[in-house]
Amino acid sequence: MPRGVQAGPLTGEDLSGFSTSLVLLAALLALAAGAAPAAAPAKLAHVDDLKDKRVGALLGSAHVDYVRKTWPRATLLQYSSPADLLLAVKTGKVDAALSDAEALREILRQDDTLGTLGETLFSFPEGVGFARENDALRTEFNRFLAELKASGVHADMVGRWMEGNVTDMPVLRNAGTGRELVVGISDGTLPYAAVKDGRLIGFEIELAERFGAALGRKVRFSMIDFSGLIAAAATRKVDMIVSALFITEERRRNIAFSDPYYEEGTRVFALRTKLAAYDGPGASPPASFLARAAASFRNNVIHEQRYLLLWDGLKATVIISVFATLFGTLLGALVCWMRMSKQRFICVPARAFIGVVRGTPLLVLLMLIFYVAFADIDIDPLLVAVIAFALNFGAYSAEIFRSGVEGVDRGQTEAAVAMGFARWGTFLHVVLPQTVRRILPVYKGEIISLVKMTSIVGYIAVQDLTKASDIIRSRTFDAFFPLVMVAVLYFALAWLLVLGLDWLERATDRRQRRRQAAPA
Numbered sequence: 001m002p003r004g005v006q007a008g009p010l011t012g013e014d015l016s017g018f019s020t021s022l023v024l025l026a027a028l029l030a031l032a033a034g035a036a037p038a039a040a041p042a043k044l045a046h047v048d049d050l051k052d053k054r055v056g057a058l059l060g061s062a063h064v065d066y067v068r069k070t071w072p073r074a075t076l077l078q079y080s081s082p083a084d085l086l087l088a089v090k091t092g093k094v095d096a097a098l099s100d101a102e103a104l105r106e107i108l109r110q111d112d113t114l115g116t117l118g119e120t121l122f123s124f125p126e127g128v129g130f131a132r133e134n135d136a137l138r139t140e141f142n143r144f145l146a147e148l149k150a151s152g153v154h155a156d157m158v159g160r161w162m163e164g165n166v167t168d169m170p171v172l173r174n175a176g177t178g179r180e181l182v183v184g185i186s187d188g189t190l191p192y193a194a195v196k197d198g199r200l201i202g203f204e205i206e207l208a209e210r211f212g213a214a215l216g217r218k219v220r221f222s223m224i225d226f227s228g229l230i231a232a233a234a235t236r237k238v239d240m241i242v243s244a245l246f247i248t249e250e251r252r253r254n255i256a257f258s259d260p261y262y263e264e265g266t267r268v269f270a271l272r273t274k275l276a277a278y279d280g281p282g283a284s285p286p287a288s289f290l291a292r293a294a295a296s297f298r299n300n301v302i303h304e305q306r307y308l309l310l311w312d313g314l315k316a317t318v319i320i321s322v323f324a325t326l327f328g329t330l331l332g333a334l335v336c337w338m339r340m341s342k343q344r345f346i347c348v349p350a351r352a353f354i355g356v357v358r359g360t361p362l363l364v365l366l367m368l369i370f371y372v373a374f375a376d377i378d379i380d381p382l383l384v385a386v387i388a389f390a391l392n393f394g395a396y397s398a399e400i401f402r403s404g405v406e407g408v409d410r411g412q413t414e415a416a417v418a419m420g421f422a423r424w425g426t427f428l429h430v431v432l433p434q435t436v437r438r439i440l441p442v443y444k445g446e447i448i449s450l451v452k453m454t455s456i457v458g459y460i461a462v463q464d465l466t467k468a469s470d471i472i473r474s475r476t477f478d479a480f481f482p483l484v485m486v487a488v489l490y491f492a493l494a495w496l497l498v499l500g501l502d503w504l505e506r507a508t509d510r511r512q513r514r515r516q517a518a519p520a
Contacts, residue, residue: 043279044274044275045277047118050074050117052071053074053095053096054074054095055071055075055076055095056079056088056098057078058078058079058080058085058098058226059079061246065250066098066121067098077093081226081474082099082188082474083470085099086107086477087473087479090114091479092271095270096117098121098266099266100266101120101267102244103188103191104116106189112272113271113272114271115269116267116268117267121265121266121267122265123265123266124248125246125260125263126245126247126263127245128240128242128258128261129245129258130233130256130257132234134239137240141240141258145258146259154261161190162262165190165191167190167196167201169199169201169205172206172210172213173213174213174216174219176218178215178216178217179217180217180220181208181211181212181215182240183219183239183240184222184229184237185200185221186243187223187225187467188226188243188474190475191203192204193205193243195472196475198305205221207242207261208221208242222237222381222461224238224241225459228460228461229243229245230254232461233255234254237461241255244264246264247260293481296481297481300476300485301485306472309472310465310485310486310489313463313464313465313468313469316464317451317464319386320385320454320457321493321497323386323390324385324390324450327390327394328390328393328397329393331391331393331394333397333401336397336399339351339399340406350398357392362388363459365392366385366457366460369387370388381461382462385457385462389454393446396446400442401435403438405431407435408434416429443501447501448494451490455490465489465490469483469486
């Protein structure tokens, strides 16, 4: 050891290097001894191979119960939409997933990286769901369905949609003189329901349109997450639900079903690289990044006018964000005044409101307002979203305002009163300007958070940007581009809001204005 250099204790870095050397030495010794490399995971050859694998299923579907009963040791992962389930399979989050056979056929037709495992697992009759109290409408539908089958129209629909890969809706005349018929659907795929050129198409869409025409009622479709369809029908938020619903005993406890209109099977699908039946050559080599990006843009934005979905979603997001911010700010100011009042009967309700709203997850608050508070009221889901977000924003902004007001030195208030200012004049000219400057950075962040949180409004049938992305993904089966595209739109919207709030922050800063006005 060189003179003057003392040995110190071993550091974490030394130990890390030492342990790494041991690992490398052990690996070299194993290779020298002829140790075989670790075997690649076995491919799936039979559905029984899923007994200890990760299996995906649609939340609220009959597939969930099947996986739990058939493969109790498997790790069950549930997803709220078919698009999310497909994304989980393609990114390897699950080893395989269950899907309706007819919808899966359309997916496999467009995506050569996926394949099926085994034969049909089970099948169930599908029917239209109604509230138990709405037996008259259910009887009308059963009569209509019987006539449709007797006339041969039902067989023609099955032939076109289920077997012929048709994507064109027939022209149906509907005078629509009666009350509007609200039909709940989910963002599925063909042959059941999809969006093409800004219009819904599919077997179930045609079925509902024909029923509406038979009743003389215009049909309005309400896009709801699959897991929320039963609740929407049970609370009569919609007149009926039609979304490839299996008629099961568990569902019969909550809603009433029509006579079956189709018999649907269930199959397992996975990436071909995970399936033993596809050991041959895989999919064709991928194109260049730019070519794939251009093709994705055309397919997800231009083709079938899918930009209309994004435009409608952007409008809904902006409307919710702007009005929730405005009403939430006014509500927050009122609650802040109540919270700071010396009167107990005014202060206590404000404290309770802030505590309850801030302690309740926004999604739960949204669902409670839609399905409980307005259970018996026919109200636009967009308005419900504005109310829920305004309440949430008001509770948080009230505390932001209070902290800003209390941060102003009381001596300034007393000085203003001594100079002859009235109470409101003191607040407007002394307290408020300083409060605004103090709270703007936090207030700005709260608004941006509100904009991003609007992505949950799809749970109550509002088609915002995120929901538009789900609808596009369910049609194009593109796992990434719609998500990236919507992320960019959210970023652009938040960036514009930040620019506006930054301008407001500079406009309310007197020192900044004095520096700008001072001569050079």
